[in-house]
Amino acid sequence: MKTYTDLPSDAGSNIIGQVTAQANRLQQRLTSVKHTVAVMSGKGGVGKSSLTANLAAALTLKGNTVGVVDADINGPTLAKMMGVRTATLEYTPTGVKPAITALGTKLISMDLLLAEDDAPVLWNAHSQKDAFTWRATMEVGALREFIADTEWGNLDYLLLDLPPGTDRLPNVAELIPNLGGIVVVTIPSEVSQLIVKKSVTMARDILKVPIIGVVENMAFYICQHCGEEEPLFSADETPDTAFQQTLLGSIPFDPRLAHANDNGTPYIDKYPDTPASKALVQVAKKIQDFFGEKT
Template structure:
């Protein structure tokens, strides 16, 4: 199915089950700087607000950012859970695991590809996830070693592609979509970030990075646009401060967009809160 260096369907079928996790959703982008990690943390928090048990795995070994976005203080380490496992840390009601919890983030991770892929696999399989309905994996940009390990070892239920409307970002987003298609991972949808900037002084709206890009790429691959997010200073400031938008402004318009995206993802995964209320119990 795949050429040299690619992933075959057989390899994907041999992937292992991750204990304590019901569904795995990869959040990916073809390039850096499109706001993928910010989208990931807010999507996870929105899913938790909808009543699901949620986890985040920060798969960016070289540049982990979820610890700061979740407000986990520097130096906090996970506790052991048995001989070869660690308990995930919890913040804002979400379970989380990141290389930032294991090392001094001020020191560079000067590792080659196999070491990076091995570290990612250990974080995933040696974390004692507690009855997680949806585990979001914040992928590093590109289609390298970690993406290959994910495709070979992990039963991913779906992928969310984050892009900006900018043409160069769309070119790289296509590569991400093609990668998931090669390993039969459904693309749950496209998130168009930084789609519109509204001036805080005069209210003028301007599509700085272009417009319609998310729709074009979604149509090209028969996927849906899960939502469009504005280019605003507050989203960045809130994530940097450890209180992402869904927490900082629970009744805000942007939070409403994230919660709508979370509901769409849950629908495609076949997950629905039981009894019509905002809660769900974990079951196999």
């Protein structure tokens, strides 16, 4: 059997032409987006998706028109967190209409395109050797399609929830040359902060993407009985000055946040007076400040 690497040409598919047309559509779509923000982390499970969902809600509640791209193609979670998992996408001749949350935030996610609830995203390569390149190429393709073929309309903010790892950022920076900035999420542990430094170096020095700041998630735990703040991870570590200068906020651990995520309810809307909600709203405000927008 011939694999795609054996083909002397594009076998008549005009793949270059198709990708170029889509890249042009993407640039065209981005002209109606004021600010693009990528939410990333070096490590998995630190709260990128929770932060993205709640920042989107906070910015929407402030009167902004907000779109979200669940750029985690293999492990999409935002449709569930934002309460639109059962939404049916509407296709029009000019693209697909995003799902719209109860608050009015727009979302596109691989999760909304999979037919079955338990269907995984499979990238078929012809050999183990090709699998990595193939997956990376397909991921970038899917992301390009998500942004280019979604009818976003005019947006004040387009947030991208990236999968874990610093290696995804170059792809995003290439797709969105005028990326407004990145928000790096971490947890208070030495390993996590070490990876934050790598992400910051990659973004700032190699890709020349503006860094909006760092969000420290699950920073502490508030005792439900005595109200004291208890550290959740390493207690005796003081973050260095460079880290503190870029800090947009420290979000405490709150079991109600995890619960709200699981139920697809916007936590900041349901529990507006909790320390975590106040910190999340403050981060959203700092993002608006970064872009010089009135809050």
